[in-house]
Each structure stands twice: as C-alpha cells, then as structure tokens.
Amino acid sequence: MKVTFTAKLKLRHSPEQKIALDAVTLAYRDALNHTSRVAFEQNKMSSAMKLQTLTYTGIRETFDLPSQMACNVPRQVAATNKGLWTKLKQHNDRQAQIITVKPKRRFRPFRGFDAPAKYVSRTLTYNFGRDFSWKKGQQVSVQTLEGRQVMAYEGYAAHLKHIEAGCKIGAAKLYYQRGKRQYYLLVSFEVDLPDPQPADHKTVVGVDVGQRYHAVVTDTRDRSLFFSGQAINQKKGCFEAVRKTLQRKGTRSATRRLIAFSGRERRFIADRNHSLAAQILNAYPEAVIGLENLKDIRERVGPHTRTKADKTAKVAGGSEQAKAEKRRKNNRRRSQWSFAELQTFIAYKAPFKGSMAVQVDAHYTSQQCVKCGHTSKQNRPGSGLLFVCEVCGFQVHADLLGARNIALRTLAVRQDWTATGALSVRPDVSDKEAKAARLLRYAELRWSPDTSP
Ligand SMILES: [Zn+2]
Incomplete structure (x- = not known):
C-alpha cells in the first residue's frame, strides 16, 4: 500500500x-x-x-x-x-x-x-x-x-x-x-507500507469529539481517555473577545491585526490537535480507530430551524440578537473545523503507529443505549452529563457513551474486514437504504467490558 x-x-x-x-x-x-x-x-x-x-x-x-x-x-x-x-x-x-x-x-x-x-x-x-x-x-x-x-x-x-x-x-x-x-x-x-491486516489491528478504538471534552477515547476493553475541552474553550473565548474588539474597531490596522490574530488562533488549535492525536495514537498502538463522520453530526443537529426569535432578529436587521446568532453559528463552524482537523491528524499519523483510521456513522451515538440498544432523546435527562437509559436504566457518562458507540461500530467494521477481507474505510453515506441497514445493525451492537475482537 x-x-x-x-x-x-x-x-x-x-x-x-x-x-x-x-x-x-x-x-x-x-x-x-x-x-x-x-x-x-x-x-x-x-x-x-x-x-x-x-x-x-x-x-x-x-x-x-x-x-x-x-x-x-x-x-x-x-x-x-x-x-x-x-x-x-x-x-x-x-x-x-x-x-x-x-x-x-x-x-x-x-x-x-x-x-x-x-x-x-x-x-x-x-x-x-x-x-x-x-x-x-x-x-x-x-x-x-x-x-x-x-x-x-x-x-x-x-x-x-x-x-x-x-x-x-x-x-x-x-x-x-x-x-x-x-x-x-x-x-x-x-x-x-505493508497492506494492513485484521490480525495486526487487534485493538478497536472509538473517538468521540465534543465541546465539553475535546475528545473522549475508549477501546473495547474499556480503557478510556478523557481530554478536557476546558483549556481550549477558554483560549477560544480569549481569542473571541479580542476578535470582537478588533472587528468593532474596523480600521485598516485593526483588520491587519485581525488577520495575524486568526493565524495565531489556528496555529494554537493545530498545536493542541497535533498533541492530542499523538497521545491517542501512543495510547492505542496497532488499532483500528473509529472516527465519527462529522457530516452526520451536522445532519443530526438538523438544518437550522428558524424560530420566532430569529425572524424578529432578521426584521430588526443587525440587532444584538442577530449578531449573537451569527456569533453562535460562527463558533459552531469553528469548532466543527477544529474537530475535523483532529480527525485528519489522527488518520494521517495512524499508519506510522501501525494503526488505521476508519469512518463510522455518527447517527444517534449520543442517544443509543449500549446495553439494550434503546435509542431515544429521553436517554439524556435534561441533556446533562449523565446518560440514563429509559428502558434498562443503564447509566454512564454521556461523552463516554458516544465513544463506546463509536468503538462498537468500529468493531463491526473490523468484523466485516475479517470476514470478507475487504475494508470499507468509509461507508457510503449517500445510499439511504444501506444507511438504514447499517443503523439497524448498530441497534444490535451490545457493549460488554470484554467485547474483544
Ligand atoms: Zn438500555
């Protein structure tokens, strides 16, 4: 290869x-x-x-x-x-x-x-x-x-x-x-590089990205890593504040500063992502690493549904509300991009550590119970830190649940790989029928502390 x-x-x-x-x-x-x-x-x-x-x-x-x-x-x-x-x-x-x-x-x-x-x-x-x-x-x-x-x-x-x-x-x-x-x-x-073989990739890992934790990683033997997003969010907040003042100023020199500034922010995040990717890869060598398809997350959030507040904000034109909405949108876009960057770094560096990255669907990874397969928004009471299954009562840290679901889906990819010899690194997301079949299969995946491949 x-x-x-x-x-x-x-x-x-x-x-x-x-x-x-x-x-x-x-x-x-x-x-x-x-x-x-x-x-x-x-x-x-x-x-x-x-x-x-x-x-x-x-x-x-x-x-x-x-x-x-x-x-x-x-x-x-x-x-x-x-x-x-x-x-x-x-x-x-x-x-x-x-x-x-x-x-x-x-x-x-x-x-x-x-x-x-x-x-x-x-x-x-x-x-x-x-x-x-x-x-x-x-x-x-x-x-x-x-x-x-x-x-x-x-x-x-x-x-x-x-x-x-x-x-x-x-x-x-x-x-x-x-x-x-x-x-x-x-x-x-x-x-x-030698063609990757299932036998050389015994560990199966899921990586979940998010705001609270920049990344939560777990393998099928329940060895987990949490990377707090606090430091990066704080720094992003600082950058955001400076950007706001500079934008408000709007002079030519402010624009120049703004350009230099955005470069600094980008490099800060890239540095952090490089280090995260290295830590993850070192912690799980020779692994199949599952990454969520970030496109699914955007779908999951759904097209921006316009609320009444948005409409009035649009009419007011340039009001504080509209600005706040724009800012939120910008922030979302920026964090999406920083997650995508982390994934790219992981995928790119993986072969050097004898690992490989695959992409899995992200649909319902935060709502599906890994014990009984029940999928519901109500599994996250108050959208809080804890996942509590409505049906079986299984409780787990909400971000860890996402990582476990991704690990399970990655395990399914690896099983197919072992069985057929062919590896679908990236499931075809355009095919609705195939997607439905895949989601059905995911609903049957169950977590146990030794779901070893
Ligand atoms: Zn359950």
Missing part, C-alpha cells in the same frame, strides 16, 4: 540565505500574477502547454527565474484556472438543477472569473532532483535566483527517518510564515 505524506521541514537559513529566498519567492509571485493576467486575457486559458509557449520567454527575461521554475509558473496558473472552470461548471449545473424545480429563483453570479486570479502569499514549487535535492548531514539544497543554497532543516522524526532511508520524493513547496520570518519546505514523499 503506497501512502503519500507531506513533511514540513523548518529551514535553518542564514540572514543572507533568507534574503536569497525572499528574492526568489517574490519574483515567483510576481511571475504568477503576470502569467495570471496573460491567461485571463487569453479567455481564462487553462492549458499549461499553451500558456507556457505564450509566457515562458517573458518569465525568464522579466523575472530572471531559473528555467525549471519558469515552467512551474504557467503550470500553476493553468491549474488554478482549470479549478475555476470546474467550479463554474458545477455552479451552472447546480443552477440548472434548481431551476427545474423553482423556475423563478434568482442566483448569485459566479465571481471566480471577474478578475485574473491574484497570488498573494510567498510560495513556490520545487521539483525534486531539478531544483531541490538532499545533501549530506540533514541538509537540503534549493534553487534561488543566485544559484543553489544549502541549508540544514528540522522536522518530524518519523518523516525524517523515511527521507533519510531514501523514499520516493515528489514536489516540494517553499512556504513563508510571516510572523516568524521563517521559511518551511513542504515535501511530499511516498512510502510503501
């Missing part, structure tokens, strides 16, 4: 090397913007070949880029345009579909092609062997306008091990973090 990873390498650049990297990334960005304008004038061209013929000489002469990089510029612009064409097509298809049902419906026009795509951040693409290569003693050589620069790098130990062992290297992206005045090289590499 070939798996592609991306290693984030921190470059140890000297002040002179930083100047060289600044020069090449800025030249590359200017070349991208120039090429983007040309492509835009040529009917939003998306053919890399044609665009290259049109712009290559100009890029070489005007921006002084080395030949390989000058080839990457039109390729990148063409890819951006191709993406936009696809989006436009999807946009039109969607409209055509809706218009058959609601002929009078008006649509917002597609804005992607209003102006040439603008490239703002300093990034550039390197090709392995052509304009970047490894040097002895954990060093990398990268192309700049003033020839090659050799510098040391740091990174995640598991990644470095593979790179040193000489795995297959793909393209790399040079990326600049402004706050830290630091360049990183994002290198994609391919590792050939």
